[in-house]
Amino acid sequence: MKYLLTLGIVQAIFFAVVLVLARRSSLPNKILFLWMLILAANLGGVLLAVYGFYQTRPHFFGYDTTLVFLHGPMLYLYVITSVSEKPQLKPKHLFHGIPYLLFSIYLIFLLKFEHANATYEEIRKLFYEPNIILLFLEVSIHALLITYIVASTLTLRSFRKTLPKSYSFTEGINFQWLQMVLYAFLFISGLILVSLVLSDILKLFSLEWKGFLFYICMSLLPFYLFFHAIHRKIIYPSDEQIIVKKYRDSTLTETDLQQIQTRLNELMTNEKPHLDGHLSIAKLAGMIDIHPKQLSQVINEKHGTHFFHFINGYRVKEFEQKLNNPAYKNFSLLGIAFDCGFNTKSAFSKAFKRVHGITPSEFKKGNK
Numbered sequence: 001m002k003y004l005l006t007l008g009i010v011q012a013i014f015f016a017v018v019l020v021l022a023r024r025s026s027l028p029n030k031i032l033f034l035w036m037l038i039l040a041a042n043l044g045g046v047l048l049a050v051y052g053f054y055q056t057r058p059h060f061f062g063y064d065t066t067l068v069f070l071h072g073p074m075l076y077l078y079v080i081t082s083v084s085e086k087p088q089l090k091p092k093h094l095f096h097g098i099p100y101l102l103f104s105i106y107l108i109f110l111l112k113f114e115h116a117n118a119t120y121e122e123i124r125k126l127f128y129e130p131n132i133i134l135l136f137l138e139v140s141i142h143a144l145l146i147t148y149i150v151a152s153t154l155t156l157r158s159f160r161k162t163l164p165k166s167y168s169f170t171e172g173i174n175f176q177w178l179q180m181v182l183y184a185f186l187f188i189s190g191l192i193l194v195s196l197v198l199s200d201i202l203k204l205f206s207l208e209w210k211g212f213l214f215y216i217c218m219s220l221l222p223f224y225l226f227f228h229a230i231h232r233k234i235i236y237p238s239d240e241q242i243i244v245k246k247y248r249d250s251t252l253t254e255t256d257l258q259q260i261q262t263r264l265n266e267l268m269t270n271e272k273p274h275l276d277g278h279l280s281i282a283k284l285a286g287m288i289d290i291h292p293k294q295l296s297q298v299i300n301e302k303h304g305t306h307f308f309h310f311i312n313g314y315r316v317k318e319f320e321q322k323l324n325n326p327a328y329k330n331f332s333l334l335g336i337a338f339d340c341g342f343n344t345k346s347a348f349s350k351a352f353k354r355v356h357g358i359t360p361s362e363f364k365k366g367n368k
Helices: 002-021 027-050 068-082 091-114 120-128 132-166 176-201 208-230 254-270 281-287 292-303 307-323 333-339 345-356 360-366
Strands: none
Touching: 002 027, 002 208, 027 068, 027 208, 068 091, 068 132, 068 176, 091 132, 132 176, 132 281, 132 292, 132 307, 176 208, 254 292, 281 292, 281 307, 292 307, 307 333, 307 345, 333 345, 333 360, 345 360
16 A cells, blocks of 8 residues: 555645646646645555554644545636636635535644553544544545535536537537546545444445555545546646527617628638637637627527537538548548547547438448
8 A cells, every 4th residue: 555655645746746837837736736735645644554653643633634525626726717708716715625624623623632641542532432422523534525516516617508500629628537537536535434344333344445545545636637637638628618698688689790701601611620629619609790699699599590500511521521522531530530620530420420310431432
């Protein structure tokens, strides 16, 4: 275990350094940087216990456990700032640190006053044979973590529903990798809550298995996050995201809508912006010098769809044209799709089947 803890600490610190040196120092980056430092400190405290550091310094024992109260808030703040149009931290966000503060105060009282002269064995016994207060706090740690996971999941789901209104692609910005982190956290926290009952109350297995299971998983977390960072999957839509709202306050007349529609159709035909695989509604609106909200209204009301399907519809038409073009006879279907603005095979297949009801291969066979 000590080797995995050491690797986890080194990776967390290394990842934090990478985030500091990154060109784009966004707010989510800064939160992730702070979270990695907290995680490194948390794992470092456990590693000190493994090496026997607390046997000669018993009154430092347990303070690393208070940091566990910060993982849920840091995860949640990272999520809400990543998907926010204008990410910022507010004074109210400080309330997320209250559980950590209260638990730290309780430990100070417990170790510095109530058991000021206790030996290492006596203090260790407090944590591994906890009283009702410590048991309550231990349950609270994972109950709070589950609460933050649920809140983060709901935030992600809400954001992913807005993606088609602002982007012509979802690869890399749908935070599916982060959703997997949330599911893993949820599973581990649920498992540990069950283990609390089995170990602390029913005494069915060793109490140390709880911490072993949790910290092994936390040691692997920096590796998982860094893996996605180097594969450019940690992307912050807030850098360009335009959240499209309803049009009840729109000042556009029917004539305005028709004029914008005409300009849009001419742009799509003449300049083919849909060939840009990372086209967003903000980029497209800038090309015809209107606000993204106005462009969204035109696409919704005049074309009966939203931005995602609108752009991918043009990409499918582009694919059909190139499929019949002799210049593309040596291209694979996927090669042509990439040349039309699609980023992945799955995105191309879904968009094509939505338009034609059959796969690209079936379409090609039927047009021979």
